Each structure stands twice: as C-alpha cells, then as structure tokens.
Amino acid sequence: MDDDFKKAAEFHGHICPGLAMGYRVAKYVREHYPRSEDEELVCIAENKSCSVDAVQSLLGCTAGKGNLILVDNGKQVFTVYSRANDKALRIYFKGNVFKRMDVLRQKLARGELGPEEKKEMEGLRAQVIEDILGAKDEDMLSVNEVNIPAPERARIHPSLECQECGEAFMEILGRTAGGKVLCKDCYEKMVC
Numbered sequence: 001m002d003d004d005f006k007k008a009a010e011f012h013g014h015i016c017p018g019l020a021m022g023y024r025v026a027k028y029v030r031e032h033y034p035r036s037e038d039e040e041l042v043c044i045a046e047n048k049s050c051s052v053d054a055v056q057s058l059l060g061c062t063a064g065k066g067n068l069i070l071v072d073n074g075k076q077v078f079t080v081y082s083r084a085n086d087k088a089l090r091i092y093f094k095g096n097v098f099k100r101m102d103v104l105r106q107k108l109a110r111g112e113l114g115p116e117e118k119k120e121m122e123g124l125r126a127q128v129i130e131d132i133l134g135a136k137d138e139d140m141l142s143v144n145e146v147n148i149p150a151p152e153r154a155r156i157h158p159s160l161e162c163q164e165c166g167e168a169f170m171e172i173l174g175r176t177a178g179g180k181v182l183c184k185d186c187y188e189k190m191v192c
C-alpha cells in the first residue's frame with residue numbers, strides 16, 4: 001500500500017473498493033497533472049460515492065475549495081480539467097469488478113445469503129480491492145481527452161446578516177420576504 005492510498009484511507013475512514021477505484025483514477029491524473037494546491041485542477045465527479053474521497057485526497061480537488069463539482073449520474077466518471085493546459089481528461093472506471101459482489105449483495109438484501117456465501121462475500125471484498133489496486137490502467141480506465149469550457153473560479157461574496165435569525169450568510173444566496181432580508185433557511189421556513 002503506498003503513501004497516497006494510506007492518506008486517502010485515513011481521510012475516508014476505511015478501505016473499500018470504491019476508495020480503491022478513486023485512487024486509481026486520481027493516480028492516473030497525477031501522472032499528467034500535478035496535485036491541485038489551489039484551483040489549478042477542477043474535477044467533475046459523476047457520482048457521490050467513496051471514490052470521490054480518494055480524488056479529494058490525492059488531487060486536492062475538494063468541496064471546500066470549490067474545485068470539486070458533483071453531478072450525480074451514479075457513474076464512475078471523473079472529468080478533470082487543468083487550467084494550466086486548458087484541457088480535460090475524462091476517465092471512466094470501466095473495470096467490472098463488482099459483478100459477483102452485486103449478486104451477493106442482492107441476495108443479502110433479500111435475506112437469502114447463506115453462511116457459505118457470507119464467507120465468500122467477506123473474501124470477495126478484499127479480493128476486489130486487491131484486483132483494483134493491481135490491475136493495469138488500460139484494463140480499468142477508459143480515458144479520453146475532452147474539450148470543456150473552463151469552469152468558473154470559486155468566488156468569495158460579501159456577507160449579510162439575516163434579519164430573522166441574525167446569522168451571517170453569503171449575500172448572493174439571500175432572499176427577501178415581508179420586507180426583510182433573509183437567509184435561505186429562514187426564507188424557506190417563512191414562505192414554503
């Protein structure tokens with residue numbers, strides 16, 4: 001296990017197949033672009049799963065910096081745009097490593113998983129992680145260079161104080177109702 005994977009696991013909280021998938025994607029990207037200290041890279045992730053955490057850890061594309069955009073299509077697709085190159089890599093994790101696991105998971109959900117299969121499932125998880133970490137790039141990843149418009153940079157907006165709850169919020173997300181300037185939360189409580 002290399003240091004990058006260890007760090008990703010620490011960040012994510014556990015080691016799992018999804019994390020391993022994200023790690024492979026991020027590792028590949030790092031061979032082309034350096035880690036994003038600031039907003040040099042922008043990652044558009046088409047899922048909200050464990051793999052995204054490996055991307056945050058390895059690539060420095062994070063929710064907090066605004067250079068991680070989640071578009072939940074339930075697909076293991078990551079498009080990573082490099083501002084320095086004005087180019088993006090679209091990477092689809094194609095390794096079909098979950099086939100057997102999916103069968104067992106469905107059985108588990110139906111309460112039909114026998115003791116033998118339970119054991120198999122435990123072993124399978126470790127096996128899948130090992131397979132993902134050990135496979136060649138070309139067997140796991142489908143990579144295309146794509147042209148996408150440069151994503152907008154994260155912006156900092158001034159704060160306003162909500163006239164209902166008194167908490168400060170980002171001006172651009174404000175609402176008005178009943179002659180008051182409100183945070184979104186208070187607006188929804190009042191109007192919706």
Ligand SMILES: [Zn+2]
Pocket residue numbers: 012014015016018019050
């Ligand atoms: Zn996980």
Ligand SMILES: [Zn+2]
Pocket residue numbers: 162163164165166167182183184185186187
């Ligand atoms: Zn408020």
